Amino acid sequence: MKKLQLFQVGLWISLSLFLAGSHTDPSAESVLLRVFQSVGADPEQYVLHHGSRISKPVARAQMNTFVKRLQTSLQLMPVNRQVNKNAIQYTTSGRIGRNLTAELNVINDEPLRTWSQPYISIQVRGRGIPGQELARVRKQLVNVLHSNGIIPHFHFTIQGSQPLRSGLEQPIVQALKKLQASEVESMRTSHTVSISAHTPMLPGGLKTGGGLMNIQAAARVNHDTHRLIFTLGTPIITIEY
Template identity: 30%
Template structure:
């Protein structure tokens, strides 16, 4: 039986595909901008996430395992297995790179007409320097696999202090000001504050029904550990925050 978190991930990437698309341009400094903003927020790194989710090739069901294993070899993780989601075959493989960076590859057979959907996740927590190294490794392996998709990047960390809603919103606004970003939409509840914005300084752009966005910042208070959790992502946060 496939784990529910995989279904959630596929739902997320499907929403991104249906309602938005990544528009490439010539900027190449997105990762450095994100890291600099995170450092200036004086947050302690908890984890970073690199994510690619794209419609992939037309593959017959009997070819799914071989294609999945071919991709797993390129991304230097063990061969995987076939499971099923709603009777549709689903390839899953997991492995690790240096510094215990986790890599997960999923290839889902949607149907005969739409082909497959490919998801690759890279998750680490060693250091921001290691994030840069993993990003370069990930990019090179994507090129080797002839995958030209942009990389969604998220950084999550903690601030050892309780920030109330006003303080969290001020933190988010300060970050957006450093990015020269214009707010597109916001979500404010008792539990979480999230702002999506657009900045000319970031190269990737998500085109949604509400317009263009390429940076998202979110915060929430962790009462158990008395910490404020900060998550920033470009062009959008693709993890739970």
């Protein structure tokens, strides 16, 4: 169990470093939703994710208070504090809006230092079609992060399904064409296709071995429902696909 927890800590922190500097403009969610629906997919779930280290160090004696302030600002459940050998992890979750839930993770991987810069992860999950409630919660997150000296770094992913008509790549090709996107990297198997690309219609991005990317599209077949699962994310997909 401890090995799994330490692996998760390392994964979250690596992801924050990998995505550092990328921002999702408020219009990015609407762009992705419009393209998603235009290829015939029915939205089923979506995730708005913030992940970054804080820029201003927090004193070790004030860490619990800092996390408590975040939890209170987001009106989440009481914080669960776990102490591991190399890190202290704070976790809390709760309902943050109609059909929306949020999970807050604060990871202090420098627990012995007097001052440290923990990694903050906030995931907001919703079902169905993103709407005004997501926009309201996004604005709330921006205010909470700014008030605690944290620069927002948002990533948005939407996932759904559609009838299985032809090959796996059809909705991906259609979506990337509508986004005027150029392929950067890809992963293709008989069961799953994932393509990373860059589009001028979305801001920001991150550098990979293949170049700068700010959109990822993936598709696989759900053999139980005989439907195609389609996922679209910027700058990358942040949920299982």
